[in-house]
Amino acid sequence: MKIGQVSKQTGIPVETIRYYEKVGLLPEPAREDSGYRRYGNEHVQRLAFIRRCRTLDMTQEEIRELLHLAQQPGRNCQDVDDLLARHLNHVRARLRELQDLEQELEQLRDACSNDGTMAQCGILGGLTEAVKPAEKNGHGNHIPGSHGH
Structure with missing residues (x-):
């Protein structure tokens, strides 16, 4: 085909x-x-x-x-299990990173009073003062699907 x-x-x-x-x-x-x-x-x-x-x-x-x-059908499948375990650990680390991100976004959103001016906006102020995620967690910019070994 x-x-x-x-x-x-x-x-x-x-x-x-x-x-x-x-x-x-x-x-x-x-x-x-x-x-x-x-x-x-x-x-x-x-x-x-x-x-x-x-x-x-x-x-x-x-x-x-x-x-x-x-391609090695007679080989023990432990290597496949090990690979999946490493990948699962990566996924769990990503989930922790996303939970941290969620908390940080909630904190920024809580800083909004909704009735002030842009000059008084707690979110915009928080974004200029916030620690960059790379500095916070030591992982640098995470690209979905990438794995740091």
């Missing part, structure tokens, strides 16, 4: 499919005489796997590691 059909079937944009090929997550498909790529069911299955991993906020490296491990 052609890339447009694969895109429709998997819900993954054509550009993303090409990107996954480029970074080695998806094997390059065979080419027809016309030069068009010819994808098979194994590509659709791989893309479904990648998509599910991405919905779990896994990085490309984690996905690559899982794909590598999956």
Whole structure:
């Protein structure tokens, strides 16, 4: 099947499919005489796997590691469990960061009197005085889906 059909079937944009090929997550498909790529069911299955991993906020490296491990059917699955445990720890750390962010936003919102002028706005004043999240938690700017090991 052609890339447009694969895109429709998997819900993954054509550009993303090409990107996954480029970074080695998806094997390059065979080419027809016309030069068009010819994808098979194994590509659709791989893309479904990648998509599910991405919905779990896994990085490309984690996905690559899982794909590598999956190619070793006789190997003990402890490595997969370890990878998932590391990822779960990352998710829990993110949740703590988001809870801290929620509290900080609530404190800023509580500083609003709603009847003052912009010059008296507690939120705007709080934003100029607030400690940057990077300074507060030591994690720097967190980019969703990134993992600091």
